[in-house]
Amino acid sequence: MKKRSYQVALGGMSAALSLLFMFMTGVLPFMDYALPALAGLMLVVVMVELNAKWAVLVYIAVSLLAFFLAPLKESAVLYAAFFGYYAIVKSYLERIPNRIVEWVLKFLLFNAAVAAAFVLIIYVLGMTEMLEGLNEWGQWGLAGFWAAANVVFLIYDIALTRVIGAYLNWFRPKYLKKFS
Numbered sequence: 001m002k003k004r005s006y007q008v009a010l011g012g013m014s015a016a017l018s019l020l021f022m023f024m025t026g027v028l029p030f031m032d033y034a035l036p037a038l039a040g041l042m043l044v045v046v047m048v049e050l051n052a053k054w055a056v057l058v059y060i061a062v063s064l065l066a067f068f069l070a071p072l073k074e075s076a077v078l079y080a081a082f083f084g085y086y087a088i089v090k091s092y093l094e095r096i097p098n099r100i101v102e103w104v105l106k107f108l109l110f111n112a113a114v115a116a117a118f119v120l121i122i123y124v125l126g127m128t129e130m131l132e133g134l135n136e137w138g139q140w141g142l143a144g145f146w147a148a149a150n151v152v153f154l155i156y157d158i159a160l161t162r163v164i165g166a167y168l169n170w171f172r173p174k175y176l177k178k179f180s
Contacts, residue, residue: 007050007054010045010046010049010050010054011046011050011054011057011058014042014043014045014046014058015042015058015061015062015065017039017042018039018040018042018043018058018062018066018079018084019039019062019065019066019069021035021036021038021039021042022035022036022039022062022066022069022070022075022076022079023069023070023071025070025071025072025075026070026071026072029071029072032072032074032075032078033075033078035075036075036076036078036079036083036084037083037156039062039066039079039083039084040079040083040084040085040086040087041087041160041163042058043055043058043059043084043085043087043088044087044160044163044164044167045167046058047087047088047091048164048167048168048172052088052091055087055088056085056088059084059085059088062079062084063076063079063080063084066079066080067080073121073125073127074121074125074127077117077120077121077125078117081113081114081116081117081120082110082113082114082117086109086160087160087164089109090106090157090160093105093106093109106153106157107150107153110149110150110153111146111150114146114149
């Protein structure tokens with residue numbers, strides 16, 4: 001019983017922190033890409049301390065609630081389409097022994113998620129101002145956006161790896177050994 005209550009509490013706290021980050025998109029609208037990424041980081045703790053099943057449950061709960069609570073629906077879509085589950089998928093992709101295959105799959109996943117999010121934001125949510133912003137850059141607007149997004153993803157993946165390493169090698173032994 002004690003283990004189950006610990007799992008529920010950790011999952012609930014991680015979901016609450018993720019939702020706080022998603023809610024903050026209304027307070028800090030210039031961080032509409034960074035805050036969903038930070039919300040996704042909360043799943044790292046769930047993956048390490050619990051397992052993938054719990055992380056998926058937290059991801060689903062936050063994704064659904066973010067659509068109702070997050071002021072910027074674009075950020076909720078970004079969380080649901082990529083940032084929310086990437087920490088979970090990353091742990092499985094990095095088990096692939098061939099690094100080239102691993103990175104190709106990561107970039108394919110990212111690009112598919114960006115395309116899906118883009119279509120959802122523009123055609124389902126009707127936020128066509130995103131297209132207007134790209135049109136200001138001319139015929140290369142979309143290509144430039146896509147190239148920049150892939151560079152940012154590469155940096156994000158490397159940073160996420162380092163955050164996971166810091167959690168496992170520094171934070172967890174220093175602060176969480178008391179709870180083990």
